[in-house]
Amino acid sequence: MHNFPQHLLDGHANFMAGRYAREKERIRDLAEIGQTPSTMIIACCDSRAAPEMIFDCGPGEAFVLRNVANLVPTYQPDGGQHGTSAAIEFAIKGLNIANIVIMGHGRCGGIKAALNPDYSPLDEGDFIGKWMSMLGELPGQLGTNKMMTASEQQTALERISIRNSIRNLRTFPYVAALEAEGKLAVHGAWFDISTGELWIMDQSGDFIRPTF
Template sequence: MHSFPDHLLKGHANFMAGRYAREKDRIRDLAAEGQNPTTMIIACCDSRAAPEMIFDAGPGELFVLRNVANLVPTYQPDGGQHGTSAAIEFAVKALNIANVVVMGHGRCGGIKAALNPDSKPLDSGDFIGKWMSMLGGLPDQIVQNELMTPAERQTALERISIRNSIRNLRTFPYVAALEAEGKIAVHGAWFDISTGELWIMNSSGDFIRPDF
């Protein structure tokens, strides 16, 4: 049996001596009383785009769901096992989340794979390819634009994918109903890994850098 990664043990020791020591009262309250976040972040698995880091969030502040390329499927109560849909259901129905943010990021590997469907799958199961097929014909529409550079195509699909996930999120009946009642707000955001900039989607669907 392999030994547990040393850098993780050292990291936990630093956590106990640092952040836990500073915030132990809050952490213990969360353990006793349960979580009560007001915001759900649907983000990518990419290790460079951690929502807690990007939003400087403390324990219990964010309910975070991460999957490949921050995709949201349509509402499909078909008896299958749907991890993303289950997390959305819990956040909205059990935690009464007030804000849902779909956050994509630059240099996303899942989006890159969607733009290069002819590349060899990482494994015979091709779970990534099947997952990214959720985007339908959107990658083909981007690839056909020969005037765009590869980097421009990637950024374009990363942002279009966020809009598509928001559209899918609104197929969940309870999300649509709560949004119509003004009890939940759905947002889009895109994080630039290289610069640290956050772009947010406005009411027109355009991505803008907010003024602080």
């Protein structure tokens, strides 16, 4: 007997009968030769914004890192345990990734917490609060603008946070070096959960709707 969630078992059965059956040879090749994705996607762990679904990625096509609010810390080789930094290091040094996409999304719970002056920790450890402190003074600066509604402030901070994470990403010396050599491109994107729209960051830092 077990108490493993039945809906996950049902989903796996559908996977085996559907996608795995269709892509069996490709998946087996990936198992033998390893992964060679060209793009890393740093996204939020929100269950509504799965990069593989949004970009219709197949097995082995994207190296995906998900954390609360898709934040990237600055380069801190201080001997600590840095999961996000470790994934970035592996993507660049181990997989020779050519593109890094930092993708935020609408209605992000982490961003909402950062903007909430009455935020109270879910637990005494307050891992969320400490993690979101990476945004520094940005939430407070937006919160003082009384001409913006709460939803406007949240969307603005979701996008500003992407730019902030890109700035932090460039503090990794090998990221900056590879960008300068034209061997790595860093991108920003924002996904609207309610409409499915994708907005991408242009060279000036503005978010635009791409044309197909």
